[in-house]
Amino acid sequence: MDRRQFLKITGAGSALALAGCAPGKSAPETGDGKVVLRTNPRNGDRTSLLGYGCMRWPMIKDADGKDIIDQEAVNEMVDYAMAHGINYFDTSPAYLQGQSERAAGIALSRYPRDSYYLATKLSNFGDTSPEASKRMYAESFRDLQTDYFDYYLFHAIGRGGVEAFNQRYVDNGMLPFLQEEKKAGRIRNLGFSFHGNREAFDSFMKWHDEGTLVWDFVMIEMNYVDWTHADPKRNTNADYLYTELEKRGLPVMVMEPLLGGRLANVPEAVATRMKEREPDISPAAWAFRFVGSHPGVQVILSGMSTMDPIIENCKTFSNFQPMSEEELAFMEEMAVLMKEYPMVNCTDCKYCMPCPWGIDIPGIFRHYNEAITDGTFAASREQKDYRRLKRAYLVSYDRAIPTLRQADHCISCGECLSHCPQSIPIPRELQRINRYIEKLKQDTL
Amino acid sequence: MHMLKKIRVLLAVLFWTGIMLLLLDASGVLHGWLGWMARIQFLPAVLALNAAVIAGLILLTLLFGRIYCSVICPLGVFQDAVAHVSVARKRRKKDRKPYNWSPERKWLRYGVWVLFVAALVAGVQVFVALLAPYSAYGRMVQNFLQPIVLWGGNLVETLFERAGKYVLYPRDVWLRSLPTFLIAAATLVAVVILAWRNGRTWCNTLCPVGTTLGFFSRLALFRPFIDTEKCKGCRVCEHNCKAACIDIDSKKIDHSRCVDCFNCLGACKSDAIHYRFAYGRKARTKDAATEGQAAGTACASGSGEGRRAFLAGTALALGSATLGAQGKKLDGGYAAILDKEIPERDMPITPFGSKSIKDFYAHCTACQLCVAACPNGVLRPSTDLRRLMQPEMSYERGYCRPECVRCSEVCPTGAILKITKEEKTQYRVGLARVNRDLCIVETQGTSCGNCARKCPVGAIKMVKVNPDDPESLRRPTVIEERCIGCGACENLCPARPVSAITVNGRSSHLTEESHG
Structure with missing residues (x-):
């Protein structure tokens, strides 16, 4: 999130606070100030519905002019999150130029290991050799200062179909290796994060049904736009993915609930419609509520990069109100409206960077x-x-x-x-x- | 203060402010409004063969004397400002004689003028640009003041940005040419020293425009005269004359050097000096001879030292011919990008609107107005000795954008003719050439074609490296007849530090006007 967006959200936040004091329609109550928990039907984990995505932390320059994570800010944000009941942290060895895991490790190791759930991934996008992949796995333990992962994911599979999956995890022996690790207790749940077309997803589900490869959870991109308006050529509608997972009782972890902030800062026409309905609810809160209204959703990740969205999101999730059918239909209407704008479908994840020719x-x-x-x-x-x-x-x-x-x-x-x-x-x-x-x-x- | 002096000061401030705005306006908004202020400068008008302006200025001088030097010439007004501060300081120190009569240094004055005219005729533009007052002034402003204005603009925009407003384009501030910078610095030092010590020494000894106008001003219809009957010989006027042209001993004023500042009129306690019609009955009876005294060969210490400093500075500047290119800071999160190097060019590239390289350099007085106006980092003073300080184009920081004709809007000398953006493609100032040894299609085996994609006139054709292979990579070739030399290809070529496609100047720019 950049400053402009941040200012907008802060502005929205303070408007919200002011409106809360005014008589008339009341702002949502904040409950006990802690975000709601949901029970994982497969293992009984009590995870917070709002999870912390560790992909968008603020970077500062070190003495040599290199980008480093602002650890002080991270600690402060993690402290606030922990104090307000967020207990699920999702990272990857690839995030933030490879620094995310270490920063998460530093911030979280100040708390007892059983007070939070840790999710990370095998992000072997470049070198897929067994040596490099195992090294990446081992380094995650070191950087996160832990001896087990609660949730471990095959990172971003689906694109390139089964073929790419085989190349990254089967041919190099990583799949059986990780299954052994799970038996040894160093991985509690094994799942995957998905981007791609329906065909690839169906194959992964088929393996699960046949028992050749049983998943413990799946992470998908889900929000009111992607629900039925995902690019049909390249991605899959979230309603299909969600229904397939719910059918099998697989916990759904959600990424990109706000499309990298694009659903927090919506076009004016969309914002106007939302504000007409609920003057005190932010577009971001609408988006989160849409996702959380689906009972199969276990965790909704938000890559919060400053305190203000954390505070706002904790409010949204502390007295969580699922949407009515009519409200869900309203969100579909908003999604149709959103689609009229020729925006680039970028969520600012920065996986494309660095561009070898230096393009931002x-x-x-x-x-x-x-x-x-x-x-x-x-x-x-x-x-x-x-x-x-x-x-x-x-x-x-x-x-x-x-x-x-x-x-x-x-x-x-x-x-x-x-x-x-x-x-x-x-x-x-x-x-x-x-x-x-x-x-x-x-x-x- | 005498009314005439008030009018002079007011007009001078107006003109000077206008010129400053013209030279410093980074937005280009004022160019259309204030461009005439540069075009009425004497030497630019001569080079533009602008007969109307030349005639107008000569007529003005024949009527009123060297008003031009006190009002229109920005260097003159600048010297007045310096001298004003200096005199105020001297007065505080109880020095009541800040100026004294000095005889005309004919040998130096006309020597410089003859050299200047010879240089002008022979096309030795370096010498012309060195002494031309408007050029010298433009150079100083562009080198010393424009960076401050641009930095200030960038700072202001940072504040705007915080308020979510976007008004000013961020601008690179860079040293365009070290020799020109040093020459400008030497000129500044010399002018300030001369003005500080003796007021208008520069204008009356070195400035070729001042000397030229002096030929006419000695015949002007209106001139200041000393009333010999009323004059008590107190010398107050002499000590207030920054042109050092009032000789009280003979009660004469050297009108060839008087710049019509009118300081003497108000200074005289005896009402003995009047600015009046020169050819009336009165004139004939009272003071027929107004010529200055014979030239003294002894150099006054002020002008001599200043000149030495100036020449030394120039020599130093000529000796160094390196261009200062600054590195760019890079974010750690991005791939490093090497700065581009300026490629070898067989011929210089001169702006769209210049008829030919020769014509451009023959007309340009190196005032740096176009350099200051160029928003794309393309124009800069040449470091080549043959055209030192005169601008040339290069594309390592940007290219000559199709919609921009700002340099053509400001050029006062006709070196760059005024063109519209539609007319721009009728000019062909350069020709691109591909260096296959550097093209990444050949060196890295990747597809590219950025030069062809970004060429505004479709002058680059991608052809198969291997014509027999349908899957072959394509490499760029230049369609010579279409290329206008804008440098988009050179600037956007991914090969670094030297682009694989570079532009060479074409000698003649308007050979076939049908091209577009």
Whole structure:
């Protein structure tokens, strides 16, 4: 989450606080201040419905100018989360330039190991050799300062189908190795996180049904937009995935409930509809409530990077109100409305980075999406505010993205394509945005 | 204060402010409004063969004397400001004689003028640019003041950004040419020292425009005269004359050096100096001869030292010919990007709107107005001795954007003609050339084609490396007739530090106007 977004949420938060004091329709109550827990039907774990995703922590520069995680901020946020009942932490050896696990380990090791659930992944995207994969597994123990993982995941499978799964986990012997580890008690639950088409998902479910590969849980991308509006060519609607998992009694872990913040900062038309209905509920709270209203959902991960969203989310989840049928239908309506905006489907996960040619891919997409969301998108020269909007777009673009990392430097090598969990045709989208920028600059829009 | 002096100061401040705005406006908004202020400068008008302006300025001088030097010339006004501070200081120290009459140094004055005219005719633009007052002033502003303005703008925009407003484009501040910077610094030091010590020494001894106007001002219809009957010989006027042109001993004023500042009019306690019609009856009876005294060969210490410092600085500047390129800070989270190096160019690239390389360099006075106006980091003063300080284009920081014609809007000399963005593609200022040894299609075996994709005129054709292989990678080739030399390909080429496609200047830019 960047500063603009942060300011928006903070603004929304304070508006919420103020409105809470006013007479009339009351703001949601905060209960005992602790987020609700849900019981895992397969093992009885009492996990918090709101989980902490450790992928978006703030980075600062060290003495050498390198990016490092702001550990002090992380500790503070983890303390708040723990104090408010969040007990599920999800990380990966790949997150935050490989620093997430270590930071999580430092923050969490200050608490008794049985006071939280730890989830991490085998993120062997590059070198899939058994040596490299085992080393990654071993280093996760070291960095997280633990001798067992509560939830261990095959990271981001589905894209590339069964073939890619075999290459990363079967051919190198990692699957049997991890199953042995589970027997030895170092992994309590083995599951996978999924991105991809229905065909791949069906295969994984078939193995589960046949007993060849039994899963303990599955992590999917789920939110009111992806519920029935996922890109049919590359991804799968969440309603299908969820129904299949619920049918089998598999706990559903949810990632991207806010699409990397895009559902917290929604286009004005969507926000207006939401505020008309519930003046005191933020778009983010609507999105979380939608996901949590499905009983098969075990944990909803949120990659909270500053205190304010943590405080707001803890409020949302401390007195959790599932949605009525009518409210769920309203969310579907909002999803249809969202789809009318030509945003890039980027969740800012940064898996595509670093681009070998230095392009700031997520930055360019974020800037483009924000202009659309904020209603500061120049759509045509005939527009009343065209001059101002054009300038605002180009100036903010130059400020957000250094010239050398802008879209016009993309050579379409396609290196990024295989890394994107959303299967965004990144070079094509960058060229599209660059053509838009050229039209703005040359006044040919 | 005398009314004429008030008017002079007011006009000077207006003109000077306008020129400063023109030179420092990073947005380009004021260029259209204030461009005329540069075009009415004397030397730019001469180089632009702008007969109307030249005639107008000569007429102005024939009527009123060297008003130009006191009002229109920004370097003159700047010297007045320096001298004003200096005089105020001297007055505080009870020095009541800040200035004294000094005879015209004819040998130096006309020597410099002859050299200047010779250089102008022979096309030795370095010498012309060195002494031309408006150019010298533009150079100082561009080198010393523009960076501060741009930094300030960047800072202000940071504050705007906090408020969610986006108004000013972030601008790179970089040293465009070290020799030009040093020459500008030397000029500044020399001008300030001369103005501090003796007011208008520069204008009356070195400035070729001042000397030229002096030919006319000695014949001006209106001039200041000393009324010999009323004059008590107290020398107050002499001590207030920053042009050092009032000779009380002979009660004469050297009108070729007087810049019409009117300081003497208010200074005289006896009402003995008047600015009046020169050819009336009165004139004939009272003071027919107004020519200055014979030139003294002895150099006053002020101008001599200043000149030495100036020349030394110039020599130092000429000796160093390296360009200061600054490294860029990089985020740890991103792949490092090497800065681009300036490639070897057989011929310089001059702006769209210049008719040919030769024509451009023959007209340009190196005032740096276009350099200051260029928002894309393309224009910079040349470090080549043959055209030192005169601008050239290079594309390692950006390229000549199709929608931008800002340099053509500001050029006062006609070196860059005024063009619209539609007319821009009629000019072909350069020609791209591919260096296959550096192209990543060949060196890394990857597909690319960024140059072809971003070429605004479709001048790059991707062809198969192996024509027989349908799956073959494609490499760029240049369609010579279409290429206009804007440098988009060079700037956006992923090969670093030297681009695999680079642009060379074309000597003639408008050979076939049908091309577009």
